[in-house]
Amino acid sequence: MSARDVVITGIGLVSSLGEGADAHWQALSKPGLPPVIDAERYSPYTIHPLPEIDWSRQIAKRGDQRQMETWQRLGTYTAGLALDDAGMKENEALCSTMDMIVAAGGGERDEAVDQGILDAARTRNDRDVLLNEKLTTELRPTLFLAQLSNLLAGNISIVHKVTGSSRTFMGEEGAGVSAVETAAARIRSGQSSHVLVGGAFQTEHSDMLLAYELGGFLHRKRWKSVWQRAANDGGGVITGSGAAFLVLESREHAEKRGRKSYAAIGRVASGRARRGEGNLVEAISGLIRTVAPSNDPMMAISGASGAHAATGAERNALQASSSFAARGFSTLTGHMKEAQFPFAIALAALAISNGAAYPPFDPENEREFAGNVDSALATAIGYHRFEGAALVVAS
C-alpha cells in the first residue's frame, strides 16, 4: 500500500440497464438478466437504447441542457453521477482542483439538414455550391459546439465546475484506455491528487452506426451474446448508448477526506498490436501478463465488442490462461466505444467492493466463478485497433 495508490471513490454509469453504480450492480448480479434492446428502430441493426433519463437531476439549468446534443448531455450527466457518488458534487474546493480526462468521439450531426443536402444533390451538378448554400442557411449556429469533441469536457466544466484541467482524448476504445492509464500515472507520480475520467457514447444516430458499418463491423441478425455472433450474421458488433465516469484519487487524498473507496487500480497496460501481422492473441496475452502476472483465478470483465477478429483473439488469449472467468458485459450493454474501458473498470470495482462475482452473462460461453473477488481483470480490445487492460484490486 502506498499513499499514491490509485483508488476509485466515485462511479457514474448509464446504460440500457439503468443509471447509477448500484443499479448496475443489482441488475448484473442477477442471473439470467435479459438484455434491453431495440431491434426495430435501426433494423436490421439491434441497439441497446438509453434508459429514460431526467436530465435535470444532474444538469440543473435547462439552458445548459439545450446547449448540448444527447451525447454531451449523457456524458455530462454521468460525470455528475460519479461526482455525486464520490461526495464531490458542488464541493468547489475539490472540483476546482480536479483534473479531467475525457475519452470522446464526436457528437450528433443534424440528420435532417444532412438528408436535405443528400437529396438535393441528386439533381445538382454543382454540389460544392449546394453545400455552401445549404450549410450557411440551415445549420443551427450552436450545433457545432453541441457536437464538438472537447465540448463534453467543456460542458462538465460549466455544469459541474471541474476546472483543475481539461483534456480530451480521441480514438475509439483506445481513447478510454489512454484516459485511464494517463490519469492513473498522474496520480501515482503526484501530478494529480484527484481526477475525473470517463467517456460516453450515444449510438442512437445513423452516423454513429455508419462509422462502424463503413468497416463492416455491425451484427445484423437477431440479438446474440457477444461471444456467439457468427460471421455470416454481419460484423459482430451490437452497439449501445451508455457512459462511464470514474473519480480516481490518491489513497492519501481519499483518506484525508475520510472517503471509502470501491477498489484500487493496479497496473494498466496499453498497446497497438500490428494486427495485420496476425499477432493479436499474443499481444493481448502480453498485456494480460503485464497487469496480472500471477495465476490467481479471477474474473475478466471484458469489453469485447463482438467484432470477429478482435473478440476471437481476446477469447483465445483469456482461455490460454486457465485463470480467467470472462464476463463480456457488452452482451447486455452493447458496445459503448470510448466508454468501454472505464465501464469495464467500473464493473470490476463494483464486484470487488461487493465481494461477489457476476453470474455468467452468457451461461453457454462463460463459466461460473466461485473464487475470491479481491481482484479482477478489465479489458478493452478495440474492434479495429488499440488494446488495453488493467488489474483492479481490493483497496
Add this chain to the structure above:
Amino acid sequence: MKTTDHLGRPIVVATGVGVVTSLGQGVADNWAALTSGKSGIHPITRFPIDHLNTTIAGTVDFLASSDKGASALTYELAELAATEAIGMAGFGGNHFAGPLFLASPPVELDWHDRLALYDGADETQPGYLRLLTVARERLTAATFDACQFGTIADQIADRFGTRGLPITLSTACASGATAIQLGVEAIRRGECDRALSIGADGSATAEALIRFSLLSALSTQNEKPEKASKPFSKDRDGFVLAEGSGALVLESLESALARGARILGVMRGCGEKADDFHRTRSKPDGSPAIAAVKAALDDAGMDEGEIEYVNAHGTSTPENDKMEHLSLSTVIGERMRDIPISSNKSMIGHTLSAAGAIEAVFSLLTMREGVIPPTINYDNPDPAIELDVVPNVKREARVSTTLSNSFGFGGQNTCLVMAREPV
C-alpha cells in the same frame, strides 16, 4: 550540468522541430517568411466561395493531399513536420521508440465521401438505412479509416516506429500545447527518455469554415487577405482559418546530453486551467487564463518577472485579444507594457489544433535566433490594449525565456514556458 529541475524532475528539452504552414514547408522557409513579415493568408480556391461571408484562409494548398480531404491532409501535415523534427533530432529511420502525442481535429465523414456513398443508395429504403446499406455492400475501407479518430496517430506510429498506444487529443485551439504538455509530463514521470508531440490540422473544409462563420468567429475582411489577421488592432474582427503542423522531439536533458544532441531549447513549464463560464467566451475577470499563466510559471519555477517575451495566442478576435491583454497585465503588472509580445497568427492565421505546437516551434526559434517575428497589420492600434506587439517588422533581441499562450473553445487554457538554455 544539472539534469533535474527545481522539483527534482528530469529537465525536458527540444532536440528537433518541424513545421508546415501556409508560408511553406520546413523550418527554414517558414522562419524566413515569418521574420520578413510575410502573410500566408490568401483567397480560398479549394472550394467554391458562393454564399460565404468569409472567402479567405491560410490553407496549405501545395501538398499532394491538399485536395484529398481533411483526414489525408492532416496526416500529410503531421508526417512532414515529424519527419523534419525527427531528422533534426538525429533519430532518423522508423525506430523513434518514444510515445506519440498527436493533436488533430475531430474529422467527420467527408462530404464528398458522403455524397459518393449516397449516389449508390436505394431510395426506396428508409432514410437512415440508405448510407448504411451502401456501406455494408460496398468496399468502403478507406472511407472507414478516414472517419475513425485513431487512424492518423496509428499511421504516424507505423511510419516512425513510436512506442505503445499513441494518444490523439483535442483541447480545441489549445490542442498543440496540450500535446507538448503530455510529452513533457511523460518524460518527467520517467516513462520515457523522449516523446514525439505533434499538432496538425488540415481541416479547412467548407463546412468547418461555415461552422466558425456561424459563430461569428471569422474575419470577413476579404478584400485584402494578407491584411485580415490583425491581432491587437482596433479594427480586428475575427480570426482567419488556417492549416499547418508543428512537431517537436522532446527529450530528457540527460538523454540529449548523453548522445551529444543539439539542444534547441528547454520546455521549462506547462500550466492549464479550465474555464467554467461559457462555451466560447472567457470568464470576464480572466481568472482561468490568469491561473493558467501562473500555473505554467510555477511549474517552470519562475516568477513573472523572468518572462522576456510572450508568443501570444493573439487570434485577432475582439474577445481573445482583449482577454489575453487583461490576463497578462494582471499576472505581470505594469511591466507587461515593456515586454515584447507578438502573434504569429497575424501571418499564418489560426491553425486550430496545430497552433500551440507551431507557435512553440516558433518560440524556440525566436530564442535561438535572437529575432522576434513581428505582429503584422498593426496599423491601427487598439488603445485599450497597451502592449509592445513588435509591430510590423521583426526585432533583434536576446530572448532567454518565452511564454506561449493557447486558449480554446470549451474553456481550454494551456500555457507553456520555454527557455533558451538549461539553467
